[in-house]
Amino acid sequence: MYLFIGILFGITMFKSEAASWFRIYEMFKFESFHMYGIIGSALAIGIIVVQMIKRFKIKSFYGEEINFNPKEKSLSRYIIGGIIFGLGWALAGACPGPMFTLIGVGYFPIIIVIISSIIGTFIYGLLREKLPH
Amino acid sequence: MNWIFEPWPWYISGPMIAFIMFLLLMSGKNFGMSANLRTICTICGAGNKANFFNFDWKSQKWNLVVIIGAVIGGYIGSYYLTTDMAVAINPDTINDLNILGFMSAGKSYLPDEIFDNSSLFKVKNILILSIGGFLVGFGARYAGGCTSGHAISGLSDLQLPSLIAVIGFFIGGLTMIHFLFPLIF
Numbered sequence: 001m002y003l004f005i006g007i008l009f010g011i012t013m014f015k016s017e018a019a020s021w022f023r024i025y026e027m028f029k030f031e032s033f034h035m036y037g038i039i040g041s042a043l044a045i046g047i048i049v050v051q052m053i054k055r056f057k058i059k060s061f062y063g064e065e066i067n068f069n070p071k072e073k074s075l076s077r078y079i080i081g082g083i084i085f086g087l088g089w090a091l092a093g094a095c096p097g098p099m100f101t102l103i104g105v106g107y108f109p110i111i112i113v114i115i116s117s118i119i120g121t122f123i124y125g126l127l128r129e130k131l132p133h
Numbered sequence: 134m135n136w137i138f139e140p141w142p143w144y145i146s147g148p149m150i151a152f153i154m155f156l157l158l159m160s161g162k163n164f165g166m167s168a169n170l171r172t173i174c175t176i177c178g179a180g181n182k183a184n185f186f187n188f189d190w191k192s193q194k195w196n197l198v199v200i201i202g203a204v205i206g207g208y209i210g211s212y213y214l215t216t217d218m219a220v221a222i223n224p225d226t227i228n229d230l231n232i233l234g235f236m237s238a239g240k241s242y243l244p245d246e247i248f249d250n251s252s253l254f255k256v257k258n259i260l261i262l263s264i265g266g267f268l269v270g271f272g273a274r275y276a277g278g279c280t281s282g283h284a285i286s287g288l289s290d291l292q293l294p295s296l297i298a299v300i301g302f303f304i305g306g307l308t309m310i311h312f313l314f315p316l317i318f
Contacts, residue, residue, distance in 0.1 A: 002160070002195045002196075002198040002199050002202065003158065003198050003199075003201065003202045003205075004196060004201060004202065004203070004252065005153060005156050005157060005160075005199055006199035006200060006201060006202015006203045006206060007197065007203075007205050007206040008149070008152075008153060008156075008202075008206065009150075009153050009201040009202065009203050009206060009208065010203035010205060010206015010207045010208075010209070010210060011202065011206040011209055011214065012141070012146055012149040012150060012153065012206070012212040013203065013206070013207070013210075014206065014207050014210030014211055014214075014215075015137075015140060015141040015146070015210050015214060015215070016140070016141050016143070016146030016147075016149070016150075017140050017141075017220050017242075018146065019207070019242075020220045020241045020242050020243060021244055021247070021248070022190070022205075022220045022222045022226070022230075022231060022238060022239075022242075022244065023220060023222065024221055024306075025222075025226065025230070025310060026222045026226045026307045027306075028303075028307055028309070028310040029223075029226055029310065030244020031170055031222075031223040031225055031226045032223050032226070033143070033221065034143050035143075036143075036264040037142075037144065037147060038141025038143045038146045038147045038150065039147065039280075039284055039285070040143075040147065041143060041144055041147025041148055041151070042146075042147040042148070042149075042150035042151045042154075042285055043147075043151075043284075043285065043288050043289060044147075045147070045148055045151035045152075046151045046154055046285060046286075046288070046289030047248065047288075047289050047291065049151060049154070049155050049158070049289065050158075050289045050290050050291075055298060058159075060158075060159050060160060060161040060197030061160055061161075062160075062161060062306075063161050063224070063297075064161050066158055066159070066161065067300075068290050069163070070292065070293040071189060071277060071287060071292050071295065072276075072277075073293075073294065074189055074294065075297060077275055077276060077277065078228075078276050078277070078294050078295075078297040078298040078301060079298075079300070079301045079304075080276075080300050080301070081272050081273070081274070081275030081277065081301065082272065082276045082283075082297065082298040082299065082300065082301015082304070082305065083272070083301045083302075083304050083305040083308070084268050084271055084272030084275060084276075084305060085268065085271075085272025085273050085275075085276055085279060085298075085302055085305060086272070086301060086302040086303060086304060086306040086308070087266075087268050087272070087305040087306070087308060087309045087313075088264075088265045088266065088269035088270075088271075088272055088305075088307035089266025089269060089280075089302060089305070089306055090218045090306040090307075090310050091261060091264065091265035091268065091309055091313075091317075092261075092265025092266055092268075092269055092304065093243070093244075093263060093265075094265075094269070095167075095269065095273075095279050095280040095281075096166040096169065096170060096269065096270075096273060096279045096280075096281070097166035097200075097203060097279075097280070097281055098203075099266075099269075099275070100166075100200045100201075100203040100204050100207070100212070100270060101203045101204065101206060102207060102209035102210075102243070103204050103207065103210040104203070104204040104205055104206065104207025104208035104210075104211070105207045105208065105210070105242065105248075106184070106211070107242075107243055108250055109210065109247070109248050109249075109250065109252065109253050109258065109262055110248065111260075112253075112259060112262040112266065113262050113263070113265060113266035113269070114266065115263075115266065115313065116262065116263040116264070116265070116267040116269075116270065117170055117172050117192075117259060117266040117267065117269045117270030117273075118173050118174060118177075118267065118270060119266075119267060119270065120170075120226065120267040120269065120270025120271035120272075120273075120274075121167075121170040121171055121173075121270040121271065121273070121274045122174045122175055122179055122182075122183075122186075122270075122303025123267075123271060124185075124271045124274040124275055125171070125174060125182070125183040125185035125186050125274070126183050126245070127180060128183065128185050128250070131275065
């Protein structure tokens with residue numbers, strides 16, 4: 001089941017060109033509607049889906065309650081973390097989903113991006129107590 | 134059926150992403166890809182170094198299966214469902230990129246100048262890829278999520294923290310492309 005969802009996700013990331021470095025660059029240049037259309041329409045439907053699940057208390061496939069974890073309130077961690085992520089997103093042109101898709105496409109240099117992002121996560125874990133959250 | 138070989142327009146791609154999030158929610162899970170990077174750290178034994186990595190990684194096994202699927206999906210998408218790999222970006226964008234030295238703009242899926250397998254032997258490219266990746270991994274965990282976790286899942290749930298994070302993503306991305314790219318390339 002999760003493998004199927006992942007394959008669907010990978011195909012979507014590739015075919016939508018959201019995994020393309022060029023599309024990310026173009027998005028930050030505001031020179032195309034494409035990426036905004038993707039995120040915007042995913043979001044519009046996503047909001048409706050989440051509201052429906054909450055309103056009608058829809059149960060999961062396994063009959064369990066669907067929980068949404070509210071994120072902790074903070075400003076600094078989201079803005080600083082967000083800016084750091086954005087800098088990397090624009091430079092590497094890939095976020096944590098599509099970078100895996102690109103291995104399948106055969107772009108092996110992306111493995112350097114993946115390993116570095118794992119190292120980045122690890123360093124964050126080490127410094128966590130010392131960073132403003 | 135020819136449309137499937139063409140790049141998918143946003144009004145197909147966006148709803149597909151929402152559908153994937155729906156499937157994960159209905160499975161009792163959350164859509165968030167960067168969580169896998171933390172899980173991989175834990176599997177590698179990072180729990181000995183920082184408490185942040187002390188959690189039962191098996192509870193995240195499903196998410197690792199999703200990224201394995203994403204790799205397979207990339208293979209299927211590119212080898213079976215695509216005839217032309219070129220990404221038709223805006224001609225103005227192509228011009229800008231040509232000026233920066235990216236001659237592959239508009240002709241390939243990723244810039245050959247950075248991602249061609251042979252360019253792996255250039256120190257500058259290795260630096261670009263590793264610094265970019267590092268910032269993505271560090272920033273995603275610091276912000277508590279990436280594009281899927283915040284921009285899609287979090288905003289779908291109308292979470293203010295996710296909106297702040299997405300604003301951060303854009304401040305970072307715009308800074309990189311408008312101010313730092315001319316210095317790097």
